[in-house]
Amino acid sequence: MKVSCTVNGERVEADVPSRLLLSDFLRHELRLTGTNVGCEMGVCGACTVIVNDEPVRSCLMFAVQADGATVGTIEGLDSDGRLTPIQRAFHERHALQCGFCTPGILMTLAALELRNAMPKTETDVREALSGNICRCTGYQNIVDAVLESAP
Ligand code: FES
Ligand code: FES
Secondary structure, X not given: OEEEEEEOOEEEEEEOOOOOEHXXXXXXXXXXXXXXXXXXXXXXXXXXXXXXXXXXXXXXXXXXXXXXXXXXXXXXXXXXXXOOHHHHHHHHOOOOOXXXXXXXXXXXXXXXXXXOOOOOOXXXXXXXXXXXXXXXXXXXXXXXXXXXXXX
């Protein structure tokens, strides 16, 4: 089936199997391997991308469902090579170890930023990221980084 969408500001057209997952489309067809795939069942949040301004588990969506959509991945988060404040805070606060969960977390936060809903308290940060599982950090540095970068 044909899929035509905009990914990180660039128009993309492809012919894909109807059951190709959006995560596999991004990773294998477009070579945007920053979107990680962990559980493949909607639990870990590693595959989170933004579709039409909403955070989406790309392992639970078919590529053809993105037809006509605007898709944002971690590769498109920076602006002209400059890290966003939240990316900088993650770097400075050591908010990642292996980094596997990081793109999904950053995309979840980016979706919140889009609607001016960045969490401002520790409780809110933990709630906002409750759908993103990190197996390395114990979360405290992630929480600190988010709070530090809150406007
Ligand atoms: S890989 Fe999609 S939620 Fe875990
Ligand atoms: S930094 Fe390793 S899973 Fe989160």
